[in-house]
Amino acid sequence: MSVTIKQVAEKAGVSKATVSRVLNDTKPVRLETRERVLKAIEELDFQPNSTARSLVYKKSKTIGVVITDIANLFVSVLVKGIEKIAFSKGYNIIICNSYGSSEKEIELLTMLCNKQVDGIVFLTSRLKQAHKSFFKEAAIPISLVNVSYDEDNLVGIRVDNRKAAHDIVTHFLKKGLTRVGMIRAPLEDQYTGKERYEGYREALHDFGVPFTEQFVKTGSLDSKDGYRIGLEIINNQLNLEALFVACDLMAFGAMKAFFDHGLKIPGDIEVAGFDDVPMASYYHPALTTVRQPIDQMGCLAAELLIKLIEGKVIDQWEFVLPHEIVFRESTA
Numbered sequence: 001m002s003v004t005i006k007q008v009a010e011k012a013g014v015s016k017a018t019v020s021r022v023l024n025d026t027k028p029v030r031l032e033t034r035e036r037v038l039k040a041i042e043e044l045d046f047q048p049n050s051t052a053r054s055l056v057y058k059k060s061k062t063i064g065v066v067i068t069d070i071a072n073l074f075v076s077v078l079v080k081g082i083e084k085i086a087f088s089k090g091y092n093i094i095i096c097n098s099y100g101s102s103e104k105e106i107e108l109l110t111m112l113c114n115k116q117v118d119g120i121v122f123l124t125s126r127l128k129q130a131h132k133s134f135f136k137e138a139a140i141p142i143s144l145v146n147v148s149y150d151e152d153n154l155v156g157i158r159v160d161n162r163k164a165a166h167d168i169v170t171h172f173l174k175k176g177l178t179r180v181g182m183i184r185a186p187l188e189d190q191y192t193g194k195e196r197y198e199g200y201r202e203a204l205h206d207f208g209v210p211f212t213e214q215f216v217k218t219g220s221l222d223s224k225d226g227y228r229i230g231l232e233i234i235n236n237q238l239n240l241e242a243l244f245v246a247c248d249l250m251a252f253g254a255m256k257a258f259f260d261h262g263l264k265i266p267g268d269i270e271v272a273g274f275d276d277v278p279m280a281s282y283y284h285p286a287l288t289t290v291r292q293p294i295d296q297m298g299c300l301a302a303e304l305l306i307k308l309i310e311g312k313v314i315d316q317w318e319f320v321l322p323h324e325i326v327f328r329e330s331t332a
Helices: 005-012 016-024 031-044 050-057 073-088 102-114 129-137 161-174 190-206 223-235 248-260 294-309
Strands: 062-067 092-097 119-123 142-145 154-159 180-184 216-218 242-245 270-275 288-291 318-321 324-326
Touching: 005 016, 005 031, 016 031, 062 073, 062 102, 062 294, 073 092, 073 119, 073 248, 073 294, 092 102, 102 119, 102 129, 119 294, 142 294, 154 161, 154 294, 161 180, 161 190, 161 242, 161 270, 161 288, 161 324, 180 190, 180 223, 180 248, 216 223, 223 248, 242 248, 248 270, 294 318
Parallel strands: 062 092, 062 119, 119 142, 142 154, 154 318, 180 216, 180 242, 242 270, 270 288
Antiparallel strands: 288 324
């Protein structure tokens, strides 16, 4: 049976409030009294209860992290950045996977609030009215990653997806490649889907290249779907010269399909992805891609959230971080 504060107080001959002051260093305690309390704690092998301490301070020193899927390479790098900052500041984290379900996201956000976490880092692909209603009622700060929403206590961190997609497609077009296809995410995905698709179309328009609907396919952001779509591109004999893929994982799958059917990359078709996950530089051929500062996004989300939790003032609520085109072997 665990030792209680009351038992420590009785052994030291002090009140429970005095023991609490010594444990939490909230008010001055005479040196002699402090030493008696510390001796009683040592002799009884007392372990302070973190839940009880959180009730005193109304802080749990815990951050909730709602993500799509930890198995996704982008997500795992992001979480590593969040952990790095949270742990350095003395916070623990609770990781929750929604697997892209908006209903599950609301369920997890509500659960974390009920568990009295101090704040939440939230990665989502779309914002629905249910999310916005939750944000208005939530009494804790929230960092949004890959999305932004102008509301009190919400910090938004993302890259300019439209501009990044425009830049990589422009690279193909400047080389005289006009049969440029795209594998996009579903359009209800505001950033990975809609904005990257808009950047693709705007680049075609800027170079006077007609849009061809058959050149655009929709996938679910994993390598298996990328492989399926790669086969579809081959079987439909689209004869693409280049392919822009909305995430690296789908790009890996599409490239595997091309390899399996004798296509040379970049000899027969050039391929570019988006994210620059760690595998991109080790894949063969190494993947040209849009680099998002994923680790920095995670670190910044945690840093800003902790500032808000601790009542500090921040002078900026939306952060659009710079992207970079990383050229590798998959483009000539």
